[in-house]
Amino acid sequence: MTKEERKVIIASSAGTVFEWYDFYLAGSLAANIAQTFVPGDNDTAKFIFVLFGFAAGFAVRPFGALFFGRLGDMIGRKYTFLVTMTVMGISTFVVGLLPSFQTIGYLAPAAFIICRLLQGLALGGEYGGAATYVAEHAPMGRRGFYTSWIQTTATVGLFLSLIVILGLRLSMSPETFAAWGWRVPFLLSIILLGFSIWIRLQLAESPAFVKMKEEGTHSKAPLSEAFGNWQNAKIGLIALLGGTAGQAVVWYTGQFYALFFLTQTMKIDGTTANLLIALSLLAGTPFFIFFGWLSDKIGRKPILLAGCLIAALTYFPLFTMLAKTTNPKLITATDTVKLVLTSDPAQCGTLFDPVGVRTFTKPCDVVRRTLATNSIHYDLVPGPAGSPLKASINGADAPATAAELVAAAQAAGYPKAGDPTILKTPSIGQVLTDSRALQATGILFILVVFVTMVYGPIAALLVELFPTRIRYSGMSLPYHIGNGWFGGFLPPTAFAIVAASGNIFSGLWYPIIVALGTFVIGLLFLPETKDRDILK
Structure with missing residues (x-):
């Protein structure tokens, strides 16, 4: 690797790390954000927000x-991801300054959204630019290795956000953190923005893009060419259904849904959950x-599809082990407390x-x-038409109102927060000396x-699937539909499945089905690309 190539990778990766750091703060600090921007004590309303x-x-x-x-x-990789970085950094910084609901009312949650x-x-514009830029600098036979550094950035950004949050939580009281400490990670983004812009300004434009511009072969309508032409659109569709959809759900299950499962389902406190996730990410990132x-060496396709298949086959046993390790009383209650x-x-x-915008009244x-x-397991039994909702616990009648039923289930054996x-x-130190914590970290490491x-x-x-003239557009859309929609909607979709079925593990069916679908479609239609010449 030459000095210039190292500079390209470091500059592109560092900037992308900071973008992911900015983006993930809202997820990692969701509880504090909801408490600040949503009025009242309605936990359901806060959760929906x-x-x-x-x-x-x-x-x-x-x-x-x-x-x-x-x-x-049309104008180049370098200048485009400079713009995306600036938009990300400024909007993140503004979140740290937003007044609370008590100060400006409903303008607060609206401004946050x-x-x-x-x-x-x-x-949506950052990742495609960074990945394309690095790949177009990489020598033949080394693109997988070079672009893999960009692939670490999402996880490193999440890890960095967790470390900053943990450091603040451990350095101040919970009351101080809730009052204003949670804003500090957002405000720090302005410093990261300045550094990121400075380091990326040192870079030259991608040689493949420069060559294309000099030859006059660049596309004047890249979107129409990429998605209005069936031959190119078909490649994008295969990339989505046979690649990024499965990749996305495995990615979000192993990192975001795992954190969601620990905090929202297993009722583990945020500090412990963040520590476990952070340590698993640290061990798994290499x-x-x-x-x-x-x-x-062996191709992109077999590794990607093997990851989808193995994940789909092992999610249920791994999450069951994680639940039994972190909240054994809850798992015992699901077996011994029969709520109907x-x-x-x-x-x-x-x-x-x-x-999260529907209002449920029934x-x-x-x-x-x-x-x-x-996190209370239930079975739903059909009743006569027009009959009111009834509930029973272990065969005895129970109150059918939400709050009273939760209290009755907890009295019967379900643990409270x-x-x-x-x-x-x-x-x-406690994670490294506690056998349960080590076991949970080991399971999370496997998911990573x-x-x-x-x-x-x-x-x-x-990058290898699309020609240079439409590469940025062509690769970005299937990637972000996969990761933005198939992956990004995984937590709320999984929660809806859990709420509808009454089983805390049933949400895993969503990533399992999508990952298996990607395995089959990718096996049949996705081409191997590792030996392609991307300068064409």
Whole structure:
């Protein structure tokens, strides 16, 4: 690797790390954000706002891919991802300054959502530019290894956000952190923005793009050429369904859904959950480089598809082990406390709410969502038409209102938040000496390895699928539909499945089905690309 190539990788990766750091702060600090921007003590309303804020940034990523992808194919890779970085950094900094609901009312949550939308648009343009830029500097036979450094950035950005948050949590009281400490990571982004812009200004434009411009072969309408032409659009469709969709759900299950599962389902405190995730990420991150390097030897396709298949086959046993390790009383209660809901089927809806904007008023829906939020297993039995909702616990009648039913289930054996049997390790030293914490970290590490298998080779694969003239646009859209929609909506979709079924593990069916679908489609239609000449 030459000095110039190292400079390209370091500058591109560092800037992308900071963009991911900015983007993930909203997920890692969701509880504090909801407490600041949502009025009252309605935990369900706060939870819905958290899901909506989480989903908003992901929903617009494909639109950012279209807008900035077109710019990248027309004016260049370097200048486009300088723009995306600036938009991301400023919108993140603004979140740290936003007044609370008590100060400006509903303008506060509205302004936060606008910032999340801007972040999503910026991220939609960033990844394609960075991956394309690095790949177009890489020598033949080394693209998987070179672009794998970009693949570490999402995980390193998440890791960096967790470390900053943990450092602040451990250096101040919970009350201080809740009052203003949570804003500090957002405010730090302005410093990261300045450094990122400075380091990327040192770079020259991609040689492949320069060559194309000099020859006059660049596309004047990259979006029409990439997606209006069936031959190119077909490649994008195969890239999505046979590659990025499965990669995305494995990625988000191994990192974001794992964190969601620990905090929302297993009721582990945020500090402990972040520590466990951070340590697993630290141990697993080098495997991005390994699988990127390996893809130069044996191909992108077999590693990507193997990761999808292995993940799909092992998610249920791994998450069951994780649950038994972190909250054994909860798992015992699901076996010993039989809670049955009886309702007219017409009074029970789907509960599908991927962006968190639906309002549920029917007793059956309200109770099921509340039970799911409190990780309480239930069975739903159809009742006579027009009959009211009824509930029983271990055969005895129970109150059918949400709050009273939760209290009755907890009295029968379900643990409350803060129960002493729930894993709690508020320091790295305790994680390293506690057998349960080590076992949980080991399980999370396995999930991260799955992530590295599917994510390590994907950038090189996408770059190699599309010609230079439409590469930025062509690769960005399937990547961000896969990761922004299939992956980004995974937590709320999985929660809806859990709420509808009454089983805390049933949400895993979503990533399993998508990953298996990608395995089959990729096996049949996805070409191997490692030996392609990308200068054409």
